[in-house]
Amino acid sequence: MMSLMKPDMQMDESFYKIEDIRQLTGNAFSIKLPKARFAFKAGQHISLGIVGGNQSREYSIYSGENDPNLEVLIKEVQNGYFTPQLRRLKVGRVLEIHGPFGKFGMEPELAAHGKFVFIASGTGIAPFRSIIRTYPTIDYTIIHGVRYSEEAYDRDQYDSKRYKLCTSRENKGDYYGRLTGYLKSCTFAPETHFDLCGNSDMIFDALEILKDKGFDRDQIHCEVYF
């Protein structure tokens, strides 16, 4: 949360005009912007503000490194400060983007040879879409925890054999219950890398489960959203 953006600022390198907005559910949407003018590693995040506003928030990059557009996936948080403003934006509005930030970026060498389990709650799937779009041959399984199956954002873009949906409020996924329940029932190869992204409660519980299964902390990387 930073930066004061004045309404009559000239267009500059950090300004991006919204090209498209895809409504994915009643309260989740993606914002498509021009191609990033900075190099980033799939998995990293940016800070995003509305030009003319006085706040910014962090968002994982949802698009791949080589995609023609920079894209983010956003869920409107009820009573949140910033996301209701984002929700009201229309194509053509200008956003101020800074970044990339964070160490949650995939290294090409590891992507080529590693075996990955991506564990995401809600919009925490965003960095994993970026990674999979950047490295289409990566050896991955996604475990995605949501409340309702409609929150399986862009599910058709993943290999269905590699995508496991856990739905906690209705029986319409691959597993009915929290993703941590599913995780407990899984067996993984010892050399697996685990990447966790989403809310801190999920990450804390998943870390404990992986620890109990005997995995080393340095095989596990986490990105906490809130």
Ligand SMILES: Cc1cc2nc3c(=O)[nH]c(=O)nc-3n(C[C@H](O)[C@H](O)[C@H](O)COP(=O)(O)OP(=O)(O)OC[C@H]3O[C@@H](n4cnc5c(N)ncnc54)[C@H](O)[C@@H]3O)c2cc1C
């Ligand atoms: C590194 C990083 C990457 C992030 N990437 C994404 C992303 O790709 N997509 C995305 O939607 N969000 C992402 N977030 C969360 C985002 O930065 C904001 O916190 C979120 O959009 C809420 O902003 P707000 O101003 O509406 O809510 P605020 O007014 O700042 O917060 C209101 C309350 O909502 C809680 N909250 C925050 N996010 C959520 C959520 N998703 N669901 C439920 N409660 C929440 C906060 O903890 C707080 O208690 C990321 C956060 C971090 C740190």
